[in-house]
Amino acid sequence: MERLRTGVRGFDELIEGGIPRGFFVAVVGEPGTGKTVFCIHYAATGLREGDRVIYVTTEESRESIIRQAMQFNFNFKSFIEKNRLVIIDALMRGRDDEWNLLELDVDELLKKVIEAKKHMGYGRTRLVVDSMSAFWLDKPVVARKVSYHVKRVLYKWDMTALLVSQYAVTSDMAYGFGLEHVADGIIRFKKIVIKGRLHRFVLVEKMRQTNHDLRAYEIEIKPGVGMAILNPSEYRIEDVRTPQEVSRRIREVKEKSRRELTGEPEWSSE
Ligand SMILES: Nc1ncnc2c1ncn2[C@@H]1O[C@H](COP(=O)(O)OP(=O)(O)O)[C@@H](O)[C@H]1O
Numbered sequence: 214m215e216r217l218r219t220g221v222r223g224f225d226e227l228i229e230g231g232i233p234r235g236f237f238v239a240v241v242g243e244p245g246t247g248k249t250v251f252c253i254h255y256a257a258t259g260l261r262e263g264d265r266v267i268y269v270t271t272e273e274s275r276e277s278i279i280r281q282a283m284q285f286n287f288n289f290k291s292f293i294e295k296n297r298l299v300i301i302d303a304l305m306r307g308r309d310d311e312w313n314l315l316e317l318d319v320d321e322l323l324k325k326v327i328e329a330k331k332h333m334g335y336g337r338t339r340l341v342v343d344s345m346s347a348f349w350l351d352k353p354v355v356a357r358k359v360s361y362h363v364k365r366v367l368y369k370w371d372m373t374a375l376l377v378s379q380y381a382v383t384s385d386m387a388y389g390f391g392l393e394h395v396a397d398g399i400i401r402f403k404k405i406v407i408k409g410r411l412h413r414f415v416l417v418e419k420m421r422q423t424n425h426d427l428r429a430y431e432i433e434i435k436p437g438v439g440m441a442i443l444n445p446s447e448y449r450i451e452d453v454r455t456p457q458e459v460s461r462r463i464r465e466v467k468e469k470s471r472r473e474l475t476g477e478p479e480w481s482s483e
């Protein structure tokens with residue numbers, strides 16, 4: 214099976230070498246968890262390996278993506294000039310530019326993506342849509358239908374895609390479920406504050422036809438280098454959801470009230 218490397222240090226080993234060609238993979242997580250940085254690596258690695266890349270950006274402008282990539286020493290501008298990369302800007306709509314979306318409309322998106330593919334010529338192609346959530350923000354119920362439509366239309370165009378889904382800050386849930394149901398794989402990013410410091414994690418929740426790693430890994434993002442996978446997380450998923458200190462206090466209070474009820478002295482439970 215042909216697999217496309219993401220190029221994120223330590224990540225491809227978790228999925229038997231890379232994402233199977235033709236897959237549609239959901240990249241999900243709250244804001245600031247590393248989804249865009251991950252997609253930039255995937256795009257840059259494709260360019261390095263001779264693939265065509267179509268990068269749709271809805272939350273940041275094209276310039277912002279180019280600048281972010283440059284911070285990790287990926288020169289996206291030079292690949293745009295060489296006709297190997299098209300960045301479709303869906304944020305700065307209405308600007309007079311061949312590769313700007315006029316509306317956040319999924320059929321316009323598909324039209325532009327196919328145009329970009331034809332523009333660059335044939336060959337293995339990577340697609341990033343960062344994010345898909347933008348296309349159903351005002352109507353989350355259509356998320357599944359829209360995702361299915363996108364997959365069905367693009368299926369025959371030999372694309373291996375990362376589709377980003379934003380998770381709400383408060384609920385840890387997607388704005389409109391749907392993408393996850395249609396995806397061939399799910400890469401989940403998480404963040405948590407432990408002892409006053411932000412930690413980020415990545416977990417492969419699903420990758421069809423792949424014996425993928427089942428553990429959550431801590432990740433780091435460094436200037437000049439970008440993302441790298443560190444050690445498997447020592448925290449259980451419950452610990453990642455509830456701060457450790459909080460769960461310790463809950464256990465303490467439970468134990469105290471149990472002792473009060475049974476009349477057991479404090480040292481007897483040690
Ligand atoms: N040059 C850099 N050096 C170090 N960290 C960076 C750099 N650029 C971005 N980051 C980190 O990446 C984070 C943004 O991650 P991003 O992938 O944009 O999140 P999202 O999941 O919202 O797409 C920033 O908050 C910062 O911690």
Ligand SMILES: [Mg+2]
Pocket residue numbers: 248249272343
């Ligand atoms: Mg982002």
